[in-house]
Amino acid sequence: PDLEPPAHDPAAARALLESVGFSRDGDGPLLDPAGRPVAFSILVSAGNTTREKMAAIIQADLAEIGIDAAITSAESRALVARILQQRDYDASILGFGGTDSDPNPAIGFLASTGPNRLWGLQSSSTEPRWQTETDRLLREQLVALRRPDRVRIYHRVQELVADNLPFVPVTSQHVLLGVDRRLQDVRPGVLDHHLLWNAVAISTTAEKTR
Numbered sequence: 001p002d003l004e005p006p007a008h009d010p011a012a013a014r015a016l017l018e019s020v021g022f023s024r025d026g027d028g029p030l031l032d033p034a035g036r037p038v039a040f041s042i043l044v045s046a047g048n049t050t051r052e053k054m055a056a057i058i059q060a061d062l063a064e065i066g067i068d069a070a071i072t073s074a075e076s077r078a079l080v081a082r083i084l085q086q087r088d089y090d091a092s093i094l095g096f097g098g099t100d101s102d103p104n105p106a107i108g109f110l111a112s113t114g115p116n117r118l119w120g121l122q123s124s125s126t127e128p129r130w131q132t133e134t135d136r137l138l139r140e141q142l143v144a145l146r147r148p149d150r151v152r153i154y155h156r157v158q159e160l161v162a163d164n165l166p167f168v169p170v171t172s173q174h175v176l177l178g179v180d181r182r183l184q185d186v187r188p189g190v191l192d193h194h195l196l197w198n199a200v201a202i203s204t205t206a207e208k209t210r
Helices: 010-019 049-063 076-085 104-110 129-141 147-164
Strands: 039-045 068-074
Touching: 039 049, 039 076, 049 068, 068 076, 104 129, 129 147
Parallel strands: 039 068
Antiparallel strands: none
């Protein structure tokens, strides 16, 4: 779907926080409705300089609205254990990818019962309405065979995720590809392999004219 990316707007962020009871006196810390300073940690993989730099940028952005975000690091296996097993973290920078041109594998990440779900980890008898709708759509796509139906389902899932932000997308890979002009029906994709995911449909100009 044609989703509008959120703008970087600290003033709007402050106004939104104030509307739900948060406050800030000048350049002091942001206080929650109970008057406590807002602070949390961002967990990153030790030695991953790219994610450490990303965490530093996020830390600086949050400081603009008075939030104290501390960066902590852990060895990769310890980090995964803290997130998926111990559930001992506030926020973390992770990379999720896929090798399938169909979004179905995302069910393990997006469904409320998915093994890789990273939000709403406290036991609860009820899920928010957006998660309930997402679960229904993910079950529906398991048996949907027509491409238009699958596109409709996943467009709606994307809208639900964008509106509710159970996780915050921070970056995506920029891929530059070169294609011989004699090739026809080349449709680059965002997942590996970027050019060959629809290899059965690719042809050359000579083949088209036979």
